[in-house]
Amino acid sequence: MIPATTRKSFGSDNHSGTHPAVMRAILEANTGDAVAYGADSWTERATTELRRLSGAEGEVYLVLNGSGANVLGLGLLLARHEAVICADSAHINTDECGAAERILGTKLLTVPAPGGKLTPELIASRLSGRGDEHFAQPGVVAITQATEVGTCYSLAELRKIRDFCAANQLRVFIDGARLANAAAHLGCTLAELAEHADVLSFGATKNGAMGAEAVIVMRAADAVNAPYLRKQHMQLSSKMRFLAAQFIALLDGELWLANARHANAMAARLAAGLAEMRGVEVVHPVESDAIFARLDARHVAELQREWTFHVWDEAASVVRWMTAFDTKESDVDEFLRGIAAVAGSATI
Amino acid sequence: MIPATTRKSFGSDNHSGTHPAVMRAILEANTGDAVAYGADSWTERATTELRRLSGAEGEVYLVLNGSGANVLGLGLLLARHEAVICADSAHINTDECGAAERILGTKLLTVPAPGGKLTPELIASRLSGRGDEHFAQPGVVAITQATEVGTCYSLAELRKIRDFCAANQLRVFIDGARLANAAAHLGCTLAELAEHADVLSFGATKNGAMGAEAVIVMRAADAVNAPYLRKQHMQLSSKMRFLAAQFIALLDGELWLANARHANAMAARLAAGLAEMRGVEVVHPVESDAIFARLDARHVAELQREWTFHVWDEAASVVRWMTAFDTKESDVDEFLRGIAAVAGSATI
Amino acid sequence: MIPATTRKSFGSDNHSGTHPAVMRAILEANTGDAVAYGADSWTERATTELRRLSGAEGEVYLVLNGSGANVLGLGLLLARHEAVICADSAHINTDECGAAERILGTKLLTVPAPGGKLTPELIASRLSGRGDEHFAQPGVVAITQATEVGTCYSLAELRKIRDFCAANQLRVFIDGARLANAAAHLGCTLAELAEHADVLSFGATKNGAMGAEAVIVMRAADAVNAPYLRKQHMQLSSKMRFLAAQFIALLDGELWLANARHANAMAARLAAGLAEMRGVEVVHPVESDAIFARLDARHVAELQREWTFHVWDEAASVVRWMTAFDTKESDVDEFLRGIAAVAGSATI
Amino acid sequence: MIPATTRKSFGSDNHSGTHPAVMRAILEANTGDAVAYGADSWTERATTELRRLSGAEGEVYLVLNGSGANVLGLGLLLARHEAVICADSAHINTDECGAAERILGTKLLTVPAPGGKLTPELIASRLSGRGDEHFAQPGVVAITQATEVGTCYSLAELRKIRDFCAANQLRVFIDGARLANAAAHLGCTLAELAEHADVLSFGATKNGAMGAEAVIVMRAADAVNAPYLRKQHMQLSSKMRFLAAQFIALLDGELWLANARHANAMAARLAAGLAEMRGVEVVHPVESDAIFARLDARHVAELQREWTFHVWDEAASVVRWMTAFDTKESDVDEFLRGIAAVAGSATI
Helix, strand or coil: CCCCCCCCCCCCCCCCCCCHHHHHHHHHHCCCCCCCCCCCHHHHHHHHHHHHHHCCCCEEEEECCHHHHHHHHHHHHCCCCEEEEEECCCHHHHCCCCHHHHHHCCCEEEECCHHHCCCHHHHHCCCCCCCCCCCCEEEEEEEECCCCCCCCCCHHHHHHHHHHHHHCCCEEEEECCCHHHHHHHHCCCHHHHHCCCCEEEEECHHHCCCCCEEEEECCHHHHCCHHHHHHHCCCCCCCCHHHHHHHHHHHHHHHHHHHHHHHHHHHHHHHHHHCCCCCCEECCCCCCCEEEEECCHHHHHHHHCCCCCEEEECCCCEEEEECCCCCCHHHHHHHHHHHHHHHCCCCC | CCCCCCCCCCCCCCCCCCCHHHHHHHHHHCCCCCCCCCCCHHHHHHHHHHHHHHCCCCEEEEECCHHHHHHHHHHHHCCCCEEEEEECCCHHHHCCCCHHHHHHCCCEEEECCHHHCCCHHHHHCCCCCCCCCCCCEEEEEEEECCCCCCCCCCHHHHHHHHHHHHHCCCEEEEECCCHHHHHHHHCCCHHHHHCCCCEEEEECHHHCCCCCEEEEECCHHHHCCHHHHHHHCCCCCCCCHHHHHHHHHHHHHHHHHHHHHHHHHHHHHHHHHHHCCCCCEECCCCCCCEEEEECCHHHHHHHHCCCCCEEEECCCCEEEEECCCCCCHHHHHHHHHHHHHHHCCCCC | CCCCCCCCCCCCCCCCCCCHHHHHHHHHHCCCCCCCCCCCHHHHHHHHHHHHHHCCCCEEEEECCHHHHHHHHHHHHCCCCEEEEEECCCHHHHCCCCHHHHHHCCCEEEECCHHHCCCHHHHHCCCCCCCCCCCCEEEEEEEECCCCCCCCCCHHHHHHHHHHHHHCCCEEEEECCCHHHHHHHHCCCHHHHHCCCCEEEEECHHHCCCCCEEEEECCHHHHCCHHHHHHHCCCCCCCCHHHHHHHHHHHHHHHHHHHHHHHHHHHHHHHHHHHCCCCCEECCCCCCCEEEEECCHHHHHHHHCCCCCEEEECCCCEEEEECCCCCCHHHHHHHHHHHHHHHCCCCC | CCCCCCCCCCCCCCCCCCCHHHHHHHHHHCCCCCCCCCCCHHHHHHHHHHHHHHCCCCEEEEECCHHHHHHHHHHHHCCCCEEEEEECCCHHHHCCCCHHHHHHCCCEEEECCHHHCCCHHHHHCCCCCCCCCCCCEEEEEEEECCCCCCCCCCHHHHHHHHHHHHHCCCEEEEECCCHHHHHHHHCCCHHHHHCCCCEEEEECHHHCCCCCEEEEECCHHHHCCHHHHHHHCCCCCCCCHHHHHHHHHHHHHHHHHHHHHHHHHHHHHHHHHHHCCCCCEECCCCCCCEEEEECCHHHHHHHHCCCCCEEEECCCCEEEEECCCCCCHHHHHHHHHHHHHHHCCCCC
């Protein structure tokens, strides 16, 4: 357990609480009765708005958490026997305890992906056994936007993947737990991201929600089975209005984008400060709300006595520092002073 | 979709919103950072209190919804190849879209159970093929307390089932989505119910929470795999403190029991009023917050124009009327007047 | 364990060995090398002939046993979330240890079916929850021909089921472990049976093979995933020619039909003999190679000391007597004398 | 499809037919009736002998093919949520179409393993996330003996793995599809191999059987669920005597060992011949019945016009040549002449 401190956590965008506007929306939704399981006006409003923003001609399903969104989304696209191609660093491969395999019975065909990003070439490297019954048959390519290491696919990169997949009978799933951060970084709309996927998740939890994610199905044909799979996957909330209200608040006035921009800006501020330190090396481009940095293992330990963050790769002595919608400039500056005091003049 | 009206819904205890005290607790938990996934003080407090109340020597796991609680709970007790014995009316059999089969790969060995209740005799009727590899092998008996038809197992009935199961190498799971209502009806403690199970769920959502359930594992040996299965089953909340806060509010000053008593009392009030009407026949003992009533199909249709409730069995023209923590006496009385106007003098 | 005796077993058509012609074909196939996993000329010949006989425009897959054929066949037709409607007496429900649920994650929606046969009305009784995400969604109707209780659907009955299913977006799977016996009873071709199914199994093992079954996919669109699912379901034989050779032998000169006719005739001879006994009541029409008979429990026990057969329903004191391709008239007559000696003059 | 020729195939030990002694045993077992599903004397004899030879205190289960043996064996050792550590070249990872993931819902945690062999160090590299619910939890280490690239673990290497696993709460499964070849290479008994596993498969098919594998469970406690899982996994043969007879023939007079020694010797002869050629590089130690060789891609194509074998790694231009129990010295010599004619004087 990471000890909580009164200092701002740089451990995860999940360490933050709920954005005040989201909380207000939840409170406002707590009025009288509403039919359960999504047959309510809040859900209607949230999903309609998500369809509009994403350009989806299919349907939108609110679910309870990120793993739920990923497993449901993949399940909508996979034939019963198919496998998934993903980066070896993908959340579905490394951080969900094998949920995709357990729940979907699918195999993840992983590819070492520098910077966390797949390319047509990397995807092609896992296609050699197609048509041979002895080999797992990839049916879906899963990409993460923003990636696990905080980078973002450009729209051009997404287009190349989408076109390659379309030409190779592969469906595209985007794990968008931090899709807002990618949109903020790229300066693009949600629709400009979504058009590269068949199904995508759109994460609200890390963006300031209490706990809510959306699965966006771009074409109606892929949504036929979705209500049943959501229920079977234990992702159907009974008092759905409280999930919907969170989305309503975040979508209202583009709060989701403002939150993401702010988190990204705080990460950029942190990165800018680090650039001047000798003892810290930023190992991935900072394109969302995460910074991956290498510093001496003793400095890591010393910093963790005062600050909350994760060691990402113990062997390489790489840590992850994350900002969030509620990280303040002063938090970043204080953290920078703390890092500087420990590692600022070190040689690595 | 059931049309929402401004009148109190008798459709489900899920149609109610969140109890004000629960909402306050959620608001109070929204303070600063907390380590994600349950390593926070709210979760510590909620699970500690649930262990104490239930007498569990094992562990307590907060999950996102009722299906999640049921599937996780069953999964903790089932060997890989085993089947579940349950009443044919069990929620896991009829209302979860086949989630147990889908997620656990288990077979449900159902038994027609009058009043929704299993007995040792009914359980024994599904044990004939044990030890024969051709037949599904029951490993768990799943009972629902309160049952799907609103009845409650007495403590004596539970004891008989527990003893029978112990003598027959069967584990006991209690689906406690409405366990509070059963405790209120029986006038017993949570521990007096829990001691008859190996694993049980304890539902908060229908009791006034926004959306939170607990899986209580009575013995530590059965909890070894639980954190991983919870994650694989997509039931691990990242901002867990907001689930925990709901339980804290409900456990504080026994609000959970007060809410359940109130809902039960409203159902009893409704039943008392119905007893005087000729055109409505209550078909199950009213022992929790649900009333199952038979009335003429035309009267059902007429009533549904003004009131929200479910038809339970269309062929038999049986409806389900549910009360909740926030049903008022005046709601019941108004509903009774509505029923009387439509069906009060009918002959059935 | 049923004690083996030197007397002909009436326990199962699985108790017989391999028909001499099948054994010869296996021996003849044991010549030099053959490419593994079905890319051999025997497999080509067997599957071509099975396609021709069944009228399948799709493909034929040889598999290792009957459960494998059933699970593969159902898996080809089921969407990921769908359930199966079947008779409660269906082999997939009662005799395969829950394999369908375990491997496919599907729910079996069972119907009490007198005489083991489904009808459109019985199927319709399980369709009430369609379109509601809380209820299991039937996608496939599985029927058994001949049924578990030895009866056969007439072609007219099959047509009604097929038409009902087509009109209700349900696919049809036929468990044809004893399809040969049905064809023999009905005096119809394999194609006349197969045309009522989307996918069917065609059993050879009980018909005189050593161990081989075929999954016949009537339309090519349903076969797209079949090679991969067969492999994942562990039903792909490496030295496939030895499975294929068995089918070649049985198809040659319609040996499969001759074997089935003989087994049926022996069952009919047995039934004719029983008709004259007072102490034995045949409880299902004898339309294939099985006879279900009720006799006094003490007589059952006495008979089992000398003869091998199964008690089907202990409570009702009903036994199953099966004939096979190698049951001789003298075996039947000797068995009849044995039964007569024990139960012939009894009153039941 | 690899074109079959009249020349001996070097494509796979699965291309061979059935050993004459095995065929004789099958014929001899075809006598009268036998109770189905393994309750027969052949099965009793085969499993008793396998228990004796392997030193198993548990039980032996005959199954239908190698994937079936692997999935059943792993399933016996895995807790519901656990993952498997294996070499990335393992058959279960590369050649079974994702069967382990599909059927068991498990994740394969793969390790690049030079020479196809795991070591304690390689295993340890996949243990870092243990105890953290976000990471897949390894419960079983699967090794292949002989490996996919034809090498063999020494007894000392096996002991190190077993001891490491025992010290780290990991169970050991050995995929023994070619265990006979390993025993022949190491000059050890089956028991000396089996003692390093908790469960292992013992392959007969590649050793001269028609199609039969055994799952050997070393301790009785691990066998409790095996009959049911075998049935659910569609690996229970009805006319089991014909599987058992194959083992009886191979175990009789240590035919299994003679067959393996012969196949190994033919591979060694081939390797010896290759050692003198300039244009062919053997890339793995030849320790069983497989040779992996690198030669010019044009030479591969030219050779494949006359000979049957697989390209193992197209990018590296590595082919696999396999011998079998029925490969003759003259076959090897003819093949060597063929290779020499094509590639013998080439430079690679």
